[in-house]
Amino acid sequence: MSDRILKIAVFLSGSGRTLANLIHRREEFDLPIDIRLVIASRDDVRGIEIARDDGIDTRVVRKRDHRDPFEHSREMFDPCRKAGVDLVVFAGYLNHVLIPNDFENRVINIHPSLLPAFGGAGMYGHRVHQAVLERGVKVTGCTVHYVDNEYDNGPIIVQRSCPVLKDDTADALAARVFEQECIALPEAITKIASKV
Ligand SMILES: Nc1nc2c(c(=O)[nH]1)N[C@@H](CN(C=O)c1ccc(C(=O)N[C@@H](CCC(=O)O)C(=O)O)cc1)CN2
Numbered sequence: 001m002s003d004r005i006l007k008i009a010v011f012l013s014g015s016g017r018t019l020a021n022l023i024h025r026r027e028e029f030d031l032p033i034d035i036r037l038v039i040a041s042r043d044d045v046r047g048i049e050i051a052r053d054d055g056i057d058t059r060v061v062r063k064r065d066h067r068d069p070f071e072h073s074r075e076m077f078d079p080c081r082k083a084g085v086d087l088v089v090f091a092g093y094l095n096h097v098l099i100p101n102d103f104e105n106r107v108i109n110i111h112p113s114l115l116p117a118f119g120g121a122g123m124y125g126h127r128v129h130q131a132v133l134e135r136g137v138k139v140t141g142c143t144v145h146y147v148d149n150e151y152d153n154g155p156i157i158v159q160r161s162c163p164v165l166k167d168d169t170a171d172a173l174a175a176r177v178f179e180q181e182c183i184a185l186p187e188a189i190t191k192i193a194s195k196v
Pocket residue numbers: 090093094095096097098099109110111112120121122123124147148149150151152153
């Protein structure tokens with residue numbers, strides 16, 4: 001579909017399964033990405049090890065080490081500029097970060113619900129699936145969207161759905177949604193690569 005290889009940076013805060021899936025799709029399915037950089041919000045996360053094992057340049061940028069959101073944003077995006085990154089991918093990244101003007105429409109996020117439902121501040125990871133179960137909805141899924149300065153607000157690129165089953169636990173539901181995330185994020189990246 002696409003003939004352009006996107007230079008990407010991945011921002012993460014956790015176990016790095018989303019990054020591992022991108023590496024797998026690049027190796028096995030020719031996902032057109034060159035992962036130039038991984039930036040983690042903490043130094044004790046498995047995502048960093050996955051990146052290093054793949055030979056990817058890594059950095060840790062802790063939000064609390066910065067005077068204000070502007071300085072934090074510069075520290076996150078300056079390395080992306082230096083590395084000539086086309087697209088930044090939030091892959092389980094849990095800090096709010098200001099999006100600089102030159103990265104408008106060049107940052108995407110994967111969220112584990114069908115936005116605009118179950119999004120916003122406080123909605124991340126298992127909290128999302130717990131809220132879905134408590135509300136009793138019958139269909140959930142994931143959303144890949146462009147990132148702006150409001151949580152989970154930017155234009156939607158791809159959504160994939162799956163059922164919520166009777167007697168589901170948050171763990172079981174998270175695993176079913178994650179299967180869809182593993183398809184949705186590569187699909188969104190391929191879509192973007194085909195347009196640039
Ligand atoms: N400018 C933006 N930054 C971020 C966005 C975004 O849409 N615009 N999305 C998040 C990812 N996200 C869901 O997709 C999300 C992550 C975290 C939270 C949240 O409530 N975080 C807590 C802190 C959690 C922690 O550090 O352990 C909080 O802010 O109090 C909501 C949504 C990434 N950044």
